[in-house]
Amino acid sequence: MALLLAIALFFSGAVFSTAALGKGVYQTAPEFITDVFSPEESQQEYLWLTPELKTSAGVIMKHSVRGLRVRYWRLGVKTAWVMEEIGKELPITIGVVINQGRVEQVKILAFRESRGWEVRYPAFTAQYLGAQMTPDKKMDTHVDGITGATLSVRAVTKVATLALFYHQQVTAAQDKSSQNKLSQNKETSPLVTETP
Numbered sequence: 036m037a038l039l040l041a042i043a044l045f046f047s048g049a050v051f052s053t054a055a056l057g058k059g060v061y062q063t064a065p066e067f068i069t070d071v072f073s074p075e076e077s078q079q080e081y082l083w084l085t086p087e088l089k090t091s092a093g094v095i096m097k098h099s100v101r102g103l104r105v106r107y108w109r110l111g112v113k114t115a116w117v118m119e120e121i122g123k124e125l126p127i128t129i130g131v132v133i134n135q136g137r138v139e140q141v142k143i144l145a146f147r148e149s150r151g152w153e154v155r156y157p158a159f160t161a162q163y164l165g166a167q168m169t170p171d172k173k174m175d176t177h178v179d180g181i182t183g184a185t186l187s188v189r190a191v192t193k194v195a196t197l198a199l200f201y202h203q204q205v206t207a208a209q210d211k212s213s214q215n216k217l218s219q220n221k222e223t224s225p226l227v228t229e230t231p
Contacts, residue, residue, distance in 0.1 A: 057152025060128075060145040064117040067130040067144055068108050071115045077108040082205055095172055095197050096120070105201060113139070114205060116198040120190040122148050127190050131198035136206070138166040138176075141195050151187030160191070168199040 062070075068077060081104040084092070092100040108115045113134040119126040128145035131138065141163040143155035153159060159181060166176035174196045180188045 062144050077110040096193050114202050118194050120194050122187040122190045129194045133202035138163045151184035153181045154187045154191050163195050
């Protein structure tokens with residue numbers, strides 16, 4: 036009986052220590068942004084969430100999205116997003132980098148639950164690389180799950196998909212702004228005619 040108790044305590048301690056190793060802050064948001072854009076300086080910007088954007092984001096996340104705006108960082112055609120999504124009960128902090136409409140990086144910055152922390156490993160997050168948004172607001176890449184981490188995998192996938200969607204919105208707004216400036220310049224520039 037004492038032997039069984041000792042074995043049970045050993046395995047419960049091993050499970051506890053493994054779970055404890057999985058929890059934690061692996062990287063802060065400022066460190067993540069510095070790593071993504073270093074040595075160049077990115078601009079911190081905000082995407083204002085209109086009712087239409089909230090509705091579309093809610094479809095992607097499968098729950099309502101709160102807040103007035105989402106903070107992101109941009110340098111040229113690259114954007115970085117730091118967002119949180121609930122795994123089972125607690126939020127997972129996830130950094131996503133989108134470059135020219137494709138996922139360039141997914142990184143788990145903080146994990147707070149006792150199960151599912153395997154999503155932080157590069158072997159898992161590499162599955163998202165190169166993913167794009169489909170016209171029906173889904174990711175075009177299949178992501179293999181992890182046994183015992185289904186909710187964490189879903190959380191990471193939803194955040195990566197939302198980052199792709201948000202990236203589309205800010206780049207579309209940027210393209211529209213550039214087109215407006217170009218048309219304004221054409222209207223205000225003097226007409227030059229060549230003389231024979």
